[in-house]
Amino acid sequence: MMKKIFVSFFVCLIFSLIFFKILPENSKLDSASFTNASDTLSNSRLSYRAGVASGTSGSSLVTIPATGNADNDTNHLFPNDTVCFTDAGMNGCIGSTTYNVANIISTTSFNVNTPLTNNLDTSGFTIATQSAIHTISFTLVNAVPSNGNILVTIPAVKTAGKTNDGFPDTASSIANNGFDLNGLGTTNVSIASTGCTNNWTVASVTAGNGSTNHTILINRSTTSCAASSVITVTVGDVNKQLINPAPISTGHTQGVADVYTINVQTRDGSNNVLDQSDMKVAVIESVLVSATVQETLSMTVAGVASTTSACGQTTGVTTTATSVPWGTVSNFGSFQQAAQTVTISTNAASGYTVKVDENDQMGKDGKVCTGDAAGEAQNCIQDTTCNATGCTEVTSQDWTSTSYYGLGYSLANISGTDAAFLYNESARTFSSKQFADQEASETKQTIMSKAGPAASDQVYLCYRLNVSSTQPAGYYFNKVRYTATATF
Ligand SMILES: [Ca+2]
Numbered sequence: 001m002m003k004k005i006f007v008s009f010f011v012c013l014i015f016s017l018i019f020f021k022i023l024p025e026n027s028k029l030d031s032a033s034f035t036n037a038s039d040t041l042s043n044s045r046l047s048y049r050a051g052v053a054s055g056t057s058g059s060s061l062v063t064i065p066a067t068g069n070a071d072n073d074t075n076h077l078f079p080n081d082t083v084c085f086t087d088a089g090m091n092g093c094i095g096s097t098t099y100n101v102a103n104i105i106s107t108t109s110f111n112v113n114t115p116l117t118n119n120l121d122t123s124g125f126t127i128a129t130q131s132a133i134h135t136i137s138f139t140l141v142n143a144v145p146s147n148g149n150i151l152v153t154i155p156a157v158k159t160a161g162k163t164n165d166g167f168p169d170t171a172s173s174i175a176n177n178g179f180d181l182n183g184l185g186t187t188n189v190s191i192a193s194t195g196c197t198n199n200w201t202v203a204s205v206t207a208g209n210g211s212t213n214h215t216i217l218i219n220r221s222t223t224s225c226a227a228s229s230v231i232t233v234t235v236g237d238v239n240k241q242l243i244n245p246a247p248i249s250t251g252h253t254q255g256v257a258d259v260y261t262i263n264v265q266t267r268d269g270s271n272n273v274l275d276q277s278d279m280k281v282a283v284i285e286s287v288l289v290s291a292t293v294q295e296t297l298s299m300t301v302a303g304v305a306s307t308t309s310a311c312g313q314t315t316g317v318t319t320t321a322t323s324v325p326w327g328t329v330s331n332f333g334s335f336q337q338a339a340q341t342v343t344i345s346t347n348a349a350s351g352y353t354v355k356v357d358e359n360d361q362m363g364k365d366g367k368v369c370t371g372d373a374a375g376e377a378q379n380c381i382q383d384t385t386c387n388a389t390g391c392t393e394v395t396s397q398d399w400t401s402t403s404y405y406g407l408g409y410s411l412a413n414i415s416g417t418d419a420a421f422l423y424n425e426s427a428r429t430f431s432s433k434q435f436a437d438q439e440a441s442e443t444k445q446t447i448m449s450k451a452g453p454a455a456s457d458q459v460y461l462c463y464r465l466n467v468s469s470t471q472p473a474g475y476y477f478n479k480v481r482y483t484a485t486a487t488f
């Protein structure tokens with residue numbers, strides 16, 4: 001019996017970036033930069049915001065226009081993404097209904113998982129919201145007195161009425177765009193401190209008004225907080241999270257991140273600034289840094305053509321920055337090879353790391369593959385165990401026998417020596433690891449790192465797939481996520 005397995009593999013590029021800006025000595029009287037400052041997003045994927053070209057009640061087909069919006073193609077829309085269709089004023093989801101993306105048909109069309117219950121509004125929007133908890137951490141240089149406070153400033157879109165409406169925002173420039181507050185209030189912000197008693201009160205969360213940014217005011221009380229204390233402000237919780245911006249509508253290049261600046265200040269009882277830092281958060285792909293900050297970090301993930309030699313293998317599939325389309329697999333029990341390049345440049349004195357994980361095993365129609373060893377019996381393509389001496393997401397092992405099935409990866413240096421391991425280490429042929437499984441709470445693993453600045457350091461990430469002839473037929477996919485972190 002001929003079985004067809006459609007296997008596709010989406011790469012979701014997500015970056016957490018940590019920047020530390022050193023201000024000139026004379027920038028503020030007696031103020032200093034925090035000695036360590038970072039804002040880590042739990043999810044750094046850009047929100048998706050396209051127009052609507054057509055969509056008719058009873059049909060599951062939606063088309064989008066190719067110009068005029070933050071997103072003008074389906075490149076950053078993935079199967080299983082939740083989508084909401086709005087009118088031009090974004091007055092909720094039409095029919096009060098959300099859908100899941102079933103599959104992407106072309107660069108301007110996709111299917112939803114159930115027929116549309118209403119005609120769509122061709123002046124409206126296609127929205128797939130991405131939201132994140134912000135974990136903002138910093139170390140005090142100066143003590144905060146008992147009547148002092150912390151002020152966190154988060155960029156908001158410069159359009160009145162749109163800063164806190166629960167829909168992702170876009171603008172023609174980074175300076176005019178930001179994170180939607182999504183109704184977040186004081187109860188959704190928490191604070192922890194090490195080195196002083198944790199007697200802080202979240203006094204207010206104020207939405208941007210169309211010309212201002214969002215601000216969070218946290219008051220000290222009773223006692224001072226000593227220098228060198230480490231403060232962590234967590235903005236958002238399981239109930240309410242800030243909504244990541246959509247791409248800016250002018251000058252955004254897929255593969256290049258939009259970078260936003262979060263500012264944190266500590267102040268005395270008269271609101272004089274004690275310490276402050278700008279922290280950069282980048283949503284998707286590589287990073288450009290705004291003109292006020294000299295430090296840079298950029299990361300680019302790029303596709304690799306088929307018949308390219310990578311990791312000692314010849315690739316059989318042409319990849320892009322956002323997909324590894326294995327296509328229809330009928331060649332069971334043989335290795336399928338694909339690759340992407342990952343390129344890093346940074347002037348960070350302390351260097352950088354890039355980590356990788358997957359949302360889950362490749363599941364049939366995106367089903368959940370419960371546990372770290374889900375395989376054929378669960379309608380999933382397993383994570384490879386390599387050869388009889390098994391590999392894991394932590395420990396590499398040679399994978400030479402086509403009797404061992406699943407998905408795995410290896411690494412090769414192209415420029416520099418930043419790869420965490422190599423395909424030919426220990427005289428091996430294709431030394432491999434599993435992708436860490438987020439669904440099973442596995443820890444994402446480093447694939448590239450350097451202890452100092454990097455100039456276009458580049459590796460091949462080589463994917464390998466081997467499918468058993470008894471694998472149930474179907475469409476299998478998962479998402480692989482890259483997370484880049486630099487500390488200045
Ligand atoms: Ca909004």
Ligand SMILES: [Ca+2]
Pocket residue numbers: 360361369370371372373374437439440
């Ligand atoms: Ca799993």
Ligand SMILES: [Ca+2]
Pocket residue numbers: 372383392393434435436437442
């Ligand atoms: Ca694993």
